[in-house]
Amino acid sequence: MIPMPKAQETVLEIDLPALKHNFEYLKSKIQKDTKFLAVVKAFAYGSDADDIALYLQDLGVDYFAVAYTSEGVSLRNAGITKPILILHPLPISFETIIERCLEPSIYNRKVLDEFLKVASDKNQIKYPIHLKFNTGLNRLGFDLEDLETIYSKISTSEAIHIKSIFSHLAASEDIKEKEFTEHQIKWFKDITERFTTVFKYKPLLHLCNTSGILNYPEAHLDMVRSGIGLYGFGNSEKENKNFVPIAKLKSVISQIHHIAKGETVGYNRAFKSEASITTATIPIGHADGIGRQYGQGKGFVIINEKKAPIVGNVCMDMIMVNITDIDCKEGDEVIIFDSAHTAENLANAANTISYELISAISQRIKRVIKK
Structure with a gap:
């Protein structure tokens, strides 16, 4: 490989072969039929979201996730055709989300009501949404007791369809918090079982972040999500040796x-x-x-x-x-x-x-x- 020239100004070099190495290492940790979601929010963790996402799309990533709607729009403009999950959408962006075929995380009753109204007004049929549940991170998400209310709102409308339900591990990299993480995993499984009973079908389930992929294989479920691992960090001295910072x-x-x-x-x-x-x-x-x-x-x-x-x-x-x-x-x-x-x-x-x-x-x- 031809070496990069010496710096004559401040530059950030982004190594795509290193990205491929990290992706393939993470893929080796999951089952063949487990989907892989790449988190490319915040300019792909400070690198370059467009080039990173396009490269990962070619490598076979199943899903992308970003924090905000504007990030999803940028990916669509760059040529990303795979599904894009918006992790923290706000109601002001709901029309844009539908126009650009983005998929919102719905995390409370107010957001559900407002997205349901926009989707209905735009004559949508089974528009894909993702339900976020809180299992202890206490940041965003429905609680288990919200399930009956969610069902009552969604079952009377054809406008939206629940594509996945998910949650977020709070300390999957910290061995001292293993008991809490295992509690979160059990909590999420209780939610998903209750969901299946109420809704009579099972959407995609995903819970694991990078450290969850590495430390809790029993929780890989239908899809895993990776951000920091793709960019070269394994959240432990042991795992860092298996990654290459990009x-x-x-x-x-x-x-x-x-x-x-x-x-x-x-x-x-x-x-x-x-x-x-x-x-x-x-x-x-x-x-x-x-x-x-x-x-x-x-x-x-x-x-x-x-x-x-x-x-x-x-x-x-x-x-x-x-x-x-x-x-x-x-x-x-x-x-x-x-x-x-x-x-x-x-x-x-x-x-x-x-x-x-x-x-x-x-x-x-x-x-x-x-x-």
Whole structure:
């Protein structure tokens, strides 16, 4: 494979072969007839939703999911023809959802009433919806006692049809929460059994996220959902070895400064040098997703395979790093994270998670697709 050129600006490289590897690894964990839903919300976790989704569609993904209706519209405009589940639709978007053949998650009585009205007004017949049930995450979802009300509303209308029922595991990656996760799985099975009794048919059932796929095979059901796993993270030290992060964020040294003892660096003079040091300025900052929590030496970059800690406060468009012991020059490449020096390692240094770091990467940063 031809190597990618050295960075001359801040870019995010997206490695599609790595994406394929992650997808195939996750697929190997499920039964052949279990459907696979790819979560591509938030620009495919900060990468590029259009290219990611089109590639996954070619690989044979069965379903996609996004958070908001606008994300689903973008996927349709890009050429995605597979079903798209909208995880957090709002009533103002219901007409658009129907116009673009998107499938809403219905999570409370108000949303059900409003979507049923829009679907009826638009003369829909058996429009696919997905019922979200709350099993302990306490974020969105119906409760078990809502089933009779749901049935009374839906059974009198031909406008909508329940395509699936689903819930969301709260802590499937945490072994200390195994008892709670098993309780959620049982709770969901109780809901689905009651649903089948009331409605007299069984829709698609799905519960597992990435960690659920890896840790709770008994809960794979009819479909599984994966987000973070596709992008290269397994939520454990053991599983991370089986994934390849698909994104490489790199930049370049803009300028080198020699800082004398007692001099300060950056806004609010947050760093005061206790000795003579050398710093490099890098064109990336909190407007690009490298938040202020990475400043004051917590965060770091990699220059010529050596760690360079961030000096002082992170600026909106720049960071300064300590390169005193690194042989480098202006114009040299800087790695913020890649498959070796991962986003998870950087996130851990600032007491946050890989999800937050990668999904926050600004859309002003140039994307380069590596095929």
